[in-house]
Amino acid sequence: EAQVTQNPRYLITVTGKKLTVTCSQNMNHEYMSWYRQDPGLGLRQIYYSMNVEVTDKGDVPEGYKVSRKEKRNFPLILESPSPNQTSLYFCASSFTGQETQYFGPGTRLLVL
Amino acid sequence: RKEVEQDPGPFNVPEGATVAFNCTYSNSASQSFFWYRQDCRKEPKLLMSVYSSGNEDGRFTAQLNRASQYISLLIRDSKLSDSATYLCVVSSGGYNKLIFGAGTRLAVHP
Numbered sequence: 116e117a118q119v120t121q122n123p124r125y126l127i128t129v130t131g132k133k134l135t136v137t138c139s140q141n142m143n144h145e146y147m148s149w150y151r152q153d154p155g156l157g158l159r160q161i162y163y164s165m166n167v168e169v170t171d172k173g174d175v176p177e178g179y180k181v182s183r184k185e186k187r188n189f190p191l192i193l194e195s196p197s198p199n200q201t202s203l204y205f206c207a208s209s210f211t212g213q214e215t216q217y218f219g220p221g222t223r224l225l226v227l
Numbered sequence: 228r229k230e231v232e233q234d235p236g237p238f239n240v241p242e243g244a245t246v247a248f249n250c251t252y253s254n255s256a257s258q259s260f261f262w263y264r265q266d267c268r269k270e271p272k273l274l275m276s277v278y279s280s281g282n283e284d285g286r287f288t289a290q291l292n293r294a295s296q297y298i299s300l301l302i303r304d305s306k307l308s309d310s311a312t313y314l315c316v317v318s319s320g321g322y323n324k325l326i327f328g329a330g331t332r333l334a335v336h337p
Binding site: 146148150155156157158160163165173203205211212213214215216217218219220221223 | 269314
């Protein structure tokens with residue numbers, strides 16, 4: 116089954132404790148992206164990757180890092196989480212950045 | 228001005244009603260247009276792409292007006308299961324990204 120998976124689905128953590136949210140896709144997509152969704156603001160892009168070892172900032176990259184060592188995986192790293200990073204995070208993938216994107220199930224993060 | 232603007236709603240309609248959502252976008256170079264559906268606390272899923280000539284998929288009809296930079300979605304014979312948030316999505320026109328509207332919430336009641 117073609118899908119995008121994210122882990123964990125829910126996470127409660129404390130300020131400053133490094134965490135990683137994993138994202139994996141099995142559709143051989145070259146483009147992958149991370150978004151955060153907050154009430155009233157819609158989906159905002161954090162980082163994206165055009166291909167292996169090619170990543171770039173989206174609209175709200177501050178406080179986040181990513182890596183793309185393999186085509187299928189695109190982890191999101193919060194080195195020192197803060198309460199303003201409490202949000203619903205989605206990973207998505209597609210063949211190019213301007214085509215239909217397929218989303219993972221989301222990760223709900225609470226930073227205390 | 229937001230790059231993609233939608234009326235947030237909510238639109239409260241009875242079953243069987245016809246409802247229309249509108250969306251405007253600011254980048255005239257945008258080439259790809261979509262409507263996504265998002266159920267509460269779930270991931271967005273593609274409802275339909277929007278083509279220049281307009282297109283229909285069952286009860287759903289999407290229209291694009293490039294001159295006015297305007298996209299619409301019409302839902303006929305609304306079902307309870309249509310209750311969701313509908314996201315207008317536009318390609319960035321030169322940048323490799325999609326721009327998502329904040330969504331329009333639809334609630335269909337018996």
